[in-house]
Amino acid sequence: MMTDQSGGYRAAIIGCGSIASSHASGYNQVEATTLVACADTVEAKAQNFAQRNSIPNYYADYRQMLDVEKPDIVSVCTWHPLHAEMTIAAAARQPKAILCEKPMATNLGEAEAMMIACQRNQVKLAIGFQRRFLGAWTEAKALIAAGSIGEPERVSHTRLTGLLNATSHGFDCMRYILGDPKVEWVFGQVERKTDRYERSVRSEDCVAGFLLFEGGVQGTFQTDLVSENKWAFVQGTNGLLDFDDGWIRYFNAETGGWRDVDVETVDAAAAQVHELVDWIEERCIHRNQAENGLWTMHMMMGAYESARCHEVVRLPMQTRANPLDLMVEAGQLPVQHPGRYDIRSFLLEGEAMHLNVKRDA
Secondary structure, eight states: OOBBBBTBEEEEEESSHHHHHOOOOHHOOOEEEEEEEEEEEHHHHHHHHHTTTTTTTTEOOOHHHHHHHHOSSSEEOOOOGGGHHHHHHHTTTTOEEEEESOOOOOOOHHHHHHHHHHHTTTTTEEEEEEGSSSSHHHHHHHHHHTBBBBSSEEEEEEESSSSIIIIHHHHHHHHHHSSSOEEEEEEEEEOOOOEEEEEEEEEEEEEEEEETTSSSSSEEEEEEEOOOEEEEEEEETEEEEEEEEEEEEEEETTTTEEEOEEHHHHHHHHHHHHHHHHHTTSSOOOOOOOHHHHHHHHHHHHHHHHHHHHOOSSSSOOOSSSSHHHHTTTSSSSSSSSEEETGGGGSSOOOOOOOOOOHHH
């Protein structure tokens, strides 16, 4: 494997949109990595991104970039309908690691294929839930583990902008702060009266439900039902814990009310890359290893499957297609207010209003 000894591991980015800037910042801050190339189907976009981030090479064809540059680390920063195709293609070139943005995929079949491609090529795969590195998230996890609110009993999540978009972080957050337990079942309900999409993937108007984690902790989630944005609120046998990205507070029998906790400022993008290097060099297991991304997929698709089948869905589930697509295509969720729209269309450029996804045969 070709490695630039002066800068350590050679990194390349596929997709030069907004989240790619975070990945570039991470690589540029870590001494062990050198960002050598980027690719985007819009060549001018790739060129501009390369200039802004001091990247020596740019491409309009990501496969050509992979073949020519032979990177050690590949970031997949495109919209989620392309994650599986690009991760599988990158894995076939056998880099040391792939960091794919969240959500992992648009259905379980794609996610499983990504993992198989990486396993058979001995490539480490991480999913970019970078918030796991934030000070508030890690401190919340530590407080719960230390028993500051007793034994956790219930955890709730409320967010806007879609299940696959924001609540993918919320589900990942629930598992992370609880120590990444397995999820036993999910029970969900979905409403979709408009032809809503999110990054060119069908999205619900709102979704809510319940989860049971291994060990007995119960979870609830609401997406696009209330305006409150909160990653997690945790109830324990001896107190409560409340937090979001930049703050955390808790109370128990000893605190005499809510106690604010100092939160360490962490550059999540750089921390994510540091841990990726440590994982490559066998010093740790990355907290965003693909197995955790796959559990989030099971939770999201399980919520859809529960609504489709009108039952509790035991996890891991077996339906590998996207159950929301199945419901729409079967007429179970008829659109009452016609007219397709995408809540992330503002991220596109020029005249485009949705992503034209070209899938390989």
